[in-house]
Amino acid sequence: MKDTIMKKVLFLIAVLTATTLFSSVEASAAMKLYKVGDIAIENPWARATADRAKNGAAYLTIKNNGSTMDRLMAIQSPIAKIASAHQSLMQDGMMKMKPIKSLNVLAGGTVLFKPGSYHIMFMGLKEPLKKGASFPLNLVFEHAGKITVMVPVLKIGSMGNMHKMKPKL
Numbered sequence: 613m614k615d616t617i618m619k620k621v622l623f624l625i626a627v628l629t630a631t632t633l634f635s636s637v638e639a640s641a642a643m644k645l646y647k648v649g650d651i652a653i654e655n656p657w658a659r660a661t662a663d664r665a666k667n668g669a670a671y672l673t674i675k676n677n678g679s680t681m682d683r684l685m686a687i688q689s690p691i692a693k694i695a696s697a698h699q700s701l702m703q704d705g706m707m708k709m710k711p712i713k714s715l716n717v718l719a720g721g722t723v724l725f726k727p728g729s730y731h732i733m734f735m736g737l738k739e740p741l742k743k744g745a746s747f748p749l750n751l752v753f754e755h756a757g758k759i760t761v762m763v764p765v766l767k768i769g770s771m772g773n774m775h776k777m778k779p780k781l
């Protein structure tokens with residue numbers, strides 16, 4: 613009886629240790645932070661694409677630590693002909709997406725790019741996005757100016773660190 617309890621305790625310790633290790637790795641991945649002026653870009657990532665895919669998507673978080681609104685004006689990357697901000701939304705029961713010409717980031721505000729919501733859309737990919745690779749992405753803000761971030765490519769269908777984010781509903 614005692615032996616069984618001991619085994620359970622040991623098992624629990626093993627699980628907790630594994631969980632701690634795992635989350636510290638995740639946390640360091642989430643700590644990737646880039647700054648220009650009052651704008652901070654956190655944790656950029658992209659999804660790997662299928663071999664012949666011409667489109668891809670990347671996600672990140674934009675924070676405005678300043679006291680005035682800023683605006684994301686342009687996005688550019690050498691990996692694709694066109695990079696732009698898109699928004700996914702449900703329309704008549706269908707998931708659709710539309711381009712956003714300029715995106716406001718309120719003073720003290722945060723804009724979360726994540727699957728099913730805001731995303732950075734790449735059209736005319738020069739080559740597929742391969743898991744484990746990374747590529748530069750330039751974001752131009754009206755006030756803060758230009759910032760270049762490195763975007764790691766995660767596996768196809770990855771949801772990034774979604775479990776760390778607040779659920780939308």
Ligand SMILES: [Cu+2]
Binds near residue numbers: 698731732733
């Ligand atoms: Cu899109």
